[in-house]
Amino acid sequence: MGGIDLSDGVHGRLAQLNAEYARAIDDDRLEEWPDFFAEPCLYTITSVDNYRQGLPLGVVYADSKAMLRDRVTALRRANIYERQAYRHVVGLPAILGESDGALRAETPFLVVRIMHDGRMDLFATGRYIDVLVEEAGALRFRERVVVCDSKRVDTLLAIPL
């Protein structure tokens, strides 16, 4: 695995990756969502309170692509929740640095949740704190820590952020 060349349009590639990630979720192509991650990977959803205090546990914790796929399967086959969709609005990524062939970046997001009856709510805001690597010529998330600005979750969190 070679290093990531910061001069090589990586900012644009990261923005494109974030856009594709958001589209996959918002278009209900959840089965594609695990493929944005490298193997092994870490995906967690937590709050800024936990993050600042160094508490490791949020509301989702997955450390393999198989666990991400299991979450999608559970949503499709086991879990019950009212039909709903997200609209992600993902901000511009800030590249924080590069080391050992991995890129560190942070990107703000905002997610509106749209219920089947038309109700819309601001469901989450926060930032993705990412570690990215090149895998087969593509950028993939080694880590995506979703740090929500609020510690509150309305009703339930089914679809990933």
Next chain:
Amino acid sequence: MAISVPQRPWPVETLARVPYWVYQDPENYQRELRRIFEGDTWNFVCLEMDIPNAGDFRTNTVGALPVIVVRDTDGRINAFENRCSHRGALISFDDGGNVKQRFQCIYHAWSYNLRGDLTSIAFEKGSQGRGGMPPSFCKEEVSPRKLRTTTLCGLVFASLGDPPPIEDYLGEQILGRVKRVLRKPIRVLGRTVQVLPNNWKLYAENVKDTYHASLLHAFLGTFRLSRFTQAGGVLVSPDGAHHASTTIDRPEDRTSTAYRDQGIRTEQDGYRLEDPSVFDGVAEFGDDIKLQILTIFPSFVLQQIQNSLAVRQIVPKGLDSMELSWTYVGFEDDTPEMHRRRLKQSNLVGPAGFVSMEDGCVGGFVQRGTATAPDVLSVVNMGGEGAETQDTRATEASVRGFWKAYRRHMGY
């Protein structure tokens, strides 16, 4: 306590029927806050480890009553109403922190010691001989209301009323079930707050409802985490108020076809996890109880689902809203393997939990479903009409226990 006679009489004697107005009536809600949360009950307010040192404090609510819980210089834990004696502002508006000697209201700088006594008033004697408080004013007479506190296995409870000591409040059996899990010093792994669109009692009932678990939560049933065909049961305290339900894991129970035979949604052939490490549980409590859910009336839950441990606090937020405050815990002496196991198994619970996700929405379905049916009665008849301990989970005994305790506190 001066509470008027309830406007509505309870419609039936049996514990197996509950009127839906109990989730809708504003007068009844106010009565609950006074008679239950501010009455003779023990209410979870924080962990002991949240306030280890003198002056450490946390704020919380007991029902809707804002409280400050603080460690005194002598090591004791005090709790008092978070309301300034002067104009009623919150004395502390932080979640917690440390005060050296005193709390001071930001509005007019009235100060309180760590016991909640009003100790000083800014410009009490006025300025340059003018103004100030009348000489007859007595600070002791207006101090915030104080709550009794007690601790149990690292948990701190408070009461504005006069409940029996916590050990007697719970009874020997429930007490043993608390001690079974919280048997050594804990550490916090994370916290979250889930906002539920329903009356607080719908969650209090849900968490006591052993009947729904393997039916609503397909994940539990499918992966044999808890099924009626497994051994276990529900322990109900003699007064009905508290409960502990258990599922016991025995290999011979895993082959039953009872769910499939009844066409129940939660039985799905061919549904397997790719990464089963989320089920990589080990018996850490010296028994074969795989799952234990315990409640302490009115608002506390202790959860052991395999190795996922959490305490939950039910906080009423009006007639049709509540918050469920989750604190995930492990033990101080957890090995790295156990720590990781708890992190993974946390996927089972919380607002995004494979097992508990549905509990976030089902109370709202009841709230909406019963909107114009205040005088209709729900049917709480599984396992009979009593609220006694039963050796099955195909029962609503502990839900009836809730209503037994509720009616006693409320005067119904």
